[in-house]
Amino acid sequence: MEFSSALLESAVNEFAKLPGIGKKTALRLVLHLLKEEEEEVQHFSDVMRRMRSEIKFCQRCHNVSDSDLCSICANTSRKQDIICVVESIRDVIALESTQQFNGTYHVVGGVISPLDGIGPSQLNIDTLIHRTQKEETAEVIFALSPTIQGDTTIYYIQKKLPAGIKVTTIARGIAFGGELEYADEMTLGRSLQNRLPVDRYVGNR
Amino acid sequence: MEFSSALLESAVNEFAKLPGIGKKTALRLVLHLLKEEEEEVQHFSDVMRRMRSEIKFCQRCHNVSDSDLCSICANTSRKQDIICVVESIRDVIALESTQQFNGTYHVVGGVISPLDGIGPSQLNIDTLIHRTQKEETAEVIFALSPTIQGDTTIYYIQKKLPAGIKVTTIARGIAFGGELEYADEMTLGRSLQNRLPVDRYVGNR
Numbered sequence: 001m002e003f004s005s006a007l008l009e010s011a012v013n014e015f016a017k018l019p020g021i022g023k024k025t026a027l028r029l030v031l032h033l034l035k036e037e038e039e040e041v042q043h044f045s046d047v048m049r050r051m052r053s054e055i056k057f058c059q060r061c062h063n064v065s066d067s068d069l070c071s072i073c074a075n076t077s078r079k080q081d082i083i084c085v086v087e088s089i090r091d092v093i094a095l096e097s098t099q100q101f102n103g104t105y106h107v108v109g110g111v112i113s114p115l116d117g118i119g120p121s122q123l124n125i126d127t128l129i130h131r132t133q134k135e136e137t138a139e140v141i142f143a144l145s146p147t148i149q150g151d152t153t154i155y156y157i158q159k160k161l162p163a164g165i166k167v168t169t170i171a172r173g174i175a176f177g178g179e180l181e182y183a184d185e186m187t188l189g190r191s192l193q194n195r196l197p198v199d200r201y202v203g204n205r
Numbered sequence: 206m207e208f209s210s211a212l213l214e215s216a217v218n219e220f221a222k223l224p225g226i227g228k229k230t231a232l233r234l235v236l237h238l239l240k241e242e243e244e245e246v247q248h249f250s251d252v253m254r255r256m257r258s259e260i261k262f263c264q265r266c267h268n269v270s271d272s273d274l275c276s277i278c279a280n281t282s283r284k285q286d287i288i289c290v291v292e293s294i295r296d297v298i299a300l301e302s303t304q305q306f307n308g309t310y311h312v313v314g315g316v317i318s319p320l321d322g323i324g325p326s327q328l329n330i331d332t333l334i335h336r337t338q339k340e341e342t343a344e345v346i347f348a349l350s351p352t353i354q355g356d357t358t359i360y361y362i363q364k365k366l367p368a369g370i371k372v373t374t375i376a377r378g379i380a381f382g383g384e385l386e387y388a389d390e391m392t393l394g395r396s397l398q399n400r401l402p403v404d405r406y407v408g409n410r
Binding site: 006018045058 | 213216239255
């Protein structure tokens with residue numbers, strides 16, 4: 001692309017660095033900002049700068065936060081002795097959107113994957129173990145990726161947890177609305193093995 | 206979506222204001238920025254702010270520019286007496302990318318469309334007429350949308366241009382690589398009417 005303005009070109013290049021944004025989309029976004037009021041763009045710019053420089057990570061669960069303790073860990077009406085272990089902040093947002101969980105989280109930051117050079121020390125596993133030792137913990141729920149790496153991570157953490165804690169994982173099976181014939185054999189096989197009595201099945205209809 | 210941080214939420218909302226960016230994409234972009242170095246995000250923020258506040262529009266052709274005269278109008282090796290009339294800055298970038306044009310541009314800012322409340326006075330038409338009267342102009346090439354509104358705009362401007370200027374429009378017809386059977390009748394009919402002798406046809410193979 002040929003630009004007649006270096007300012008325009010650098011703005012397009014900055015947007016094009018973002019994941020999933022190509023040069024054409026970047027140009028469309030920049031031309032949109034160019035048409036906006038100057039204060040609007042100033043605000044956009046300020047929000048991004050402040051977000052990156054002022055955002056904190058919860059000292060207890062590593063979730064994003066505006067203070068040392070995130071709003072979920074600071075909420076006394078939530079069950080603080082139930083910990084849901086997730087990979088990322090995005091998973092916290094997804095689970096919170098279901099409005100089905102009233103415990104706390106622990107963001108480990110990924111799963112153990114030796115091939116990608118990710119070992120237990122790169123993840124927030126020590127802080128989780130320490131947390132379960134220090135605080136009274138009734139249950140640890142794993143909500144990690146349903147992959148070999150996810151299972152490895154569950155196995156690794158589970159062995160290190162203090163005795164007497166209930167350890168569970170979110171149900172894996174056929175997605176609601178999914179079709180049996182398109183499910184892979186692994187999922188279908190496991191969902192058969194882990195079948196539930198119908199009176200325990202909670203439909204969200 | 207439920208956010209545990211107001212800073213994160215406002216950043217996601219700012220991104221989601223951009224065209225074609227939904228909440229989920231906005232979250233992905235913000236989490237990407239969150240993982241970047243603080244200086245990188247500072248730079249991103251600064252570039253957007255500077256782009257909006259410092260960018261200028263060329264006093265002659267209304268293209269974006271870093272100074273009073275854009276780099277195309279200031280380039281003496283380009284034919285300054287040939288003016289290509291386009292709707293937007295995006296069209297200038299598209300035409301410049303072809304590297305087939307060595308004249309100048311005039312960004313009128315849209316097409317006359319009474320139904321959308323856009324009349325000649327909302328567009329940069331007066332400055333174009335003034336420019337052709339003041340400067341020696343050999344040719345005005347229209348590269349506007351191939352619509353009724355585009356044709357109306359061509360007709361309106363053409364009548365106001367000083368006598369003696371060659372007035373042309375970019376060729377309309379079947380797109381290179383396009384298939385005849387999928388072309389609409391209007392396009393196909395016109396491309397038959399405006400057929401070219403084969404020795405004047407310049408293939409870009």
